[in-house]
Amino acid sequence: MSITTTQPGRSRTLVVISAGVSDPSSTRMLADRLAQKTLDLLRERGVTAQVATIELRTLVTEIGQATVGGLTGPRLQDALGKLAGADAVIAATPVYKAGVSGLFKSFLDILDNDLLIAKPVALAATAGSARHALVPDDHMRPLFAYMRALTTPTSLFAAPEDWAARALGERIERAATELAALVESGVGQSITAGAWGQYQHTFGSSARPVGAPEAVGGIDLDSDLMRLAAGGGPAQQGSR
Template identity: 45%
Template sequence: MKLVVVSAGLSVPSSTRLLADRLAAATAERLPADTETQVVELRDLAVEIANNFVTGFPGPALSRAIDAVTQADGLIVVTPVFTASYSGLFKSFFDVIDKDALAGKPVLIAATGGTPRHSLVLEHALRPLFAYLRAVVVPTAVYAASEDWGADGLAARIERAGAELAALAGATASAVGPVSAATAPAATASVPSARRRAEGESAAGTSTSARGPVGGSAADGPLEVIPFEQQLAALRAM
C-alpha cells in the first residue's frame, strides 16, 4: 500500500508539517508493515505549480508529485489557514490535478492556525473541496491551533483520524483488487438500486424502510444493503 502526505506549510520548521507527520504515523502504524509513506512538500513545488498555470504542462517534480497523489491508496492533506481558508498554494496544487483523479480516494483533511476560531475551515473549505473532487473524506478532521500543541485532546483526535483513514484505505485496497471487467458492470448497477431503496423507492414505486417494504407486495423483498466497500469499488471501476 502507499500512503501520501501533502503538506502546504511554508516555514522551516513548520507546524503544518509536524501535524502531517503525526497523522501519517498514526495511520501507518495501522496499515501493513510494507506500506510506503511519501511526503509531498508543496513549498518546493511553488514555482512549477505557477508555471503549470501559464504553460499548461507540469515540470518534472510536479509531475512526480501528481503521480504520487493520484496513485496513493490513502491521502493526508494538511494546510495552514490563510485569510480564513486553505492557502493559495494548497488550492493551486489541487487545481492542476485532473478533477476526476481523486474520485473514490480515501482522504484525511487537516489544518493548522494561530487561533481555534479558524477550526471551521475544515468544514466550510476543505471538506467541500474534496467532496467536489469526489474523494471519500474520513469523518474526523484535525485542526491544530497554536495552543493545542501539548494540550489534551489533539493526540486523541490524531489517533482517531488515523484509525479511520487506515480502515478506509485498507477496505478500498482490498475491494478494488478483486474487481474485474466482468464483475464491474453488475456491481455498478447495484449502486443506484441500493440508493433508490435507501431513499424509500422500491422497483414497484412503493416506499420501503429498514424493516422491508411498506405497502408493497411480498415480491418486493427486504431492503437490499450493499456493503460500502462494494459500492466504492464499483464507483472507482466506472
C-alpha cells in the same frame, strides 16, 4: 518513513500533501503525526505501508507555470504520479485570511478531476488562532467532495495552544483509525474498479485503476453515449 511486516500482500502508500511554507512547519508536523499513527495502526492490522510526501513549497514555480501556461514540470509530474498511485492521502494546509492557503488551492486546481476519485483523504489544518477551527470542514471538505474523494469523518485542526493538549492526540488517533480502516478495506479500489466508466474523466489522466475499462483520448468507449453513437443501445440498469 516506512513499515515492513511479515504479512503477505501488496504494500499500501499514504501520500502527505503539505502546504506549510516554513521549515520546520507546524502543518507538516501535524500531517506527520497523523501519518505515523496511521502506519502504526496498519502495522497492528498486519498491513505493510509506507509514506510519500509532497512539499508544495518546493513546487511553487512549477505550480505557477502549470496554472498560467499549462506546463507540467518534472517535479510536479512526479507529485501527480504519487497521488495517482496513492492508497490514501493526508492533505494539510496552513490557514490564511480564514481560508486554505493559496498554494494549497492552486495545487488542487491543476489536478485532473478524476485523480482522487474514491481515494480516502484525511483533512488537517493549522493556524495561529482557534477562530479558524472550522476551516477543514467548511473549506477543505467541499473541495475534496467535488473531486469525489472519501474524506474521513474526523478532520484535524491545531492552533498554538493545541499542541500540548491531550485532546489533539485523541483527535489524531481517531482520524488515524478511520483512515487506516478505509485503507485496509480497499474500498477505494472496489469503487473505482466497479464504476470507473460511469465518471467523467479528464484527458490524459493517470488515475485509471488497474482492471478498469480504458478510455481512448479521454473518452469512455463503454459509456451509454458511445454505444448509442455506434448504433447500439444503452446498457440495461444494473448490467454495468
